[in-house]
Amino acid sequence: MSTQKRSRDTIGIIDIFAGPGGLGEGFNSFEPKTGHHPFRIGVSAEMERSAHATLRLRAFYRLLREREGTMPRPYLEYLRALSAGTSRPPEFHFSHGPLSSLWEEAEREALNLTLGEPAHNKALYERITEVRKQFDQLVLIGGPPCQAYSLVGRARQRNVEGFATRGDHRHFLYREYLEILAQFKPDVFIMENVKGILSSTVGGRNMFANILRDLADPSRALGKRIDTHDQYVILPIHSGPDGTRCSEQAASDPAQFVIRSEAHGVPQARHRVILMGVRREYVDRAIAAEGLLHAYGPVTVKDALRGLPPLRSGLSRQPDDAIAWAAAIQRQKLRVLSSISPSAKSLRERIEGIEAEHTLPRASTSYASGNKNGKADEQQPLLNHETRGHMEADLGRYLFCASYALDNNRSPSSAEFPRMLAPDHANWNSGDFADRFRVQLKNKPSSTVTSHLSKDGHAFIHWDPSQCRSLTVREAARLQTFPDNYLFLGNRTQQFVQVGNAVPPAIACQIARVVWSILQK
Numbered sequence: 001m002s003t004q005k006r007s008r009d010t011i012g013i014i015d016i017f018a019g020p021g022g023l024g025e026g027f028n029s030f031e032p033k034t035g036h037h038p039f040r041i042g043v044s045a046e047m048e049r050s051a052h053a054t055l056r057l058r059a060f061y062r063l064l065r066e067r068e069g070t071m072p073r074p075y076l077e078y079l080r081a082l083s084a085g086t087s088r089p090p091e092f093h094f095s096h097g098p099l100s101s102l103w104e105e106a107e108r109e110a111l112n113l114t115l116g117e118p119a120h121n122k123a124l125y126e127r128i129t130e131v132r133k134q135f136d137q138l139v140l141i142g143g144p145p146c147q148a149y150s151l152v153g154r155a156r157q158r159n160v161e162g163f164a165t166r167g168d169h170r171h172f173l174y175r176e177y178l179e180i181l182a183q184f185k186p187d188v189f190i191m192e193n194v195k196g197i198l199s200s201t202v203g204g205r206n207m208f209a210n211i212l213r214d215l216a217d218p219s220r221a222l223g224k225r226i227d228t229h230d231q232y233v234i235l236p237i238h239s240g241p242d243g244t245r246c247s248e249q250a251a252s253d254p255a256q257f258v259i260r261s262e263a264h265g266v267p268q269a270r271h272r273v274i275l276m277g278v279r280r281e282y283v284d285r286a287i288a289a290e291g292l293l294h295a296y297g298p299v300t301v302k303d304a305l306r307g308l309p310p311l312r313s314g315l316s317r318q319p320d321d322a323i324a325w326a327a328a329i330q331r332q333k334l335r336v337l338s339s340i341s342p343s344a345k346s347l348r349e350r351i352e353g354i355e356a357e358h359t360l361p362r363a364s365t366s367y368a369s370g371n372k373n374g375k376a377d378e379q380q381p382l383l384n385h386e387t388r389g390h391m392e393a394d395l396g397r398y399l400f401c402a403s404y405a406l407d408n409n410r411s412p413s414s415a416e417f418p419r420m421l422a423p424d425h426a427n428w429n430s431g432d433f434a435d436r437f438r439v440q441l442k443n444k445p446s447s448t449v450t451s452h453l454s455k456d457g458h459a460f461i462h463w464d465p466s467q468c469r470s471l472t473v474r475e476a477a478r479l480q481t482f483p484d485n486y487l488f489l490g491n492r493t494q495q496f497v498q499v500g501n502a503v504p505p506a507i508a509c510q511i512a513r514v515v516w517s518i519l520q521k
Helices: 022-029 049-068 073-083 090-094 100-109 118-134 151-157 175-184 207-216 247-252 280-288 301-305 322-339 345-352 392-408 473-479 492-501 505-519
Strands: 011-016 039-046 110-112 138-142 188-194 232-236 258-260 271-279
Touching: 011 022, 011 118, 011 175, 011 505, 022 039, 022 049, 022 138, 022 505, 039 049, 039 100, 039 118, 049 073, 049 090, 049 100, 049 110, 049 492, 073 090, 090 100, 100 110, 110 118, 118 175, 138 175, 138 505, 175 188, 175 207, 188 505, 207 232, 207 271, 232 247, 232 280, 271 280, 271 505, 280 505, 301 473, 322 345, 322 392, 345 392, 473 492
Parallel strands: 011 039, 011 138, 039 110, 138 188
Antiparallel strands: 188 271, 232 271, 258 271
């Protein structure tokens, strides 16, 4: 049982559907003045075990940092042991000995729960009841699973019996928000989801209109006795051209809820719906509060990845070493050249000049010398920076795409692929996935980092054809604005899913700034 006293100068956070903790990280890192962090996570809940492991370790890190400083030495020693391959999972490292009480506190904060299951809901509500006693003000944050709302997810479910009329259970997980709003009456809530939520329908009903109505009056939506203390006004997180917000206008034009991350300093064109609900006593403050900060210019992929050392890719489905990889690249280079028209002189010269960097490692725990971008501490090892193996034929496609992108400042569409390089995909010529192979251009923000990265790296090809690879977990995390000391646990597939599903902490920190300006006394 936590022994924390009631905090009157700190705002408590309830983080549900937390994933690896991007939203919570942003709120916790917000610092309106040096040394003052007004938000503290009281409880976070996540169902997927590897994401929960990441979440729990980060909770422990924050507790340790509060006690010991910016980079706690025990955490640094753990990272070093991990990079050397000599460390066991963090629970074995920290749950015994002098740090066991902090580890226990982290376990009380970060819960492995599946919301919607009665026993798990009960455990969450019990923990929120404890947290409620510790803080004068509470904020609920999170993003219900997006698969039911995403355009790709809906396309996959189109032929599933009953989906059009009943949807699936994930359509209604937002109701877990309603229970917490009705029972615990947080002062503000933040809900994040994909743009597809704006057009999603079930049984001919627009889900977004239903969600707005239910969130505004949770007790009524749940069929409970009406309680005016849990009624909310739903507002966009960013302000309009006149510097204010308007709930009526936003409801009539839901696109006002869409945040374009690249406009706010994130090196990624990530467009997401962000809802902010405020209790009625805060409405005047919320309407007048400043919006998100606008960046002076785009942050590029090259900016974001500065200081990360170059790596070579690997070979899958065959033995891999530096010599075998170099030979495969040479074979693919000749194949690509034979497939390109002689009239594409500039592209041919570029490809002919490529020297495969076979001396590069496939993984690195050290930063490139110099040229760092301030995201990392000099002392700490570099983690989650390891390439995956690719089929040899895909290496040829990556070589072509990266070279084409350098020549044309854009990726080739499927129609521009040489026929000899085209993959054996049934829908390759349909136009539905014209950008299946996509290079992340170094002089622009990246495209949206998604969990599909866990399946293949075709949409996240590194701009350097000599490396001939897709992005690493750490590179994807950089594009998501996670600090380098944020360790993602689980296998590499699970790590990619975690990174792709997360809210960028840089955006979350700006959201925290808006919420703090509304709640500060």
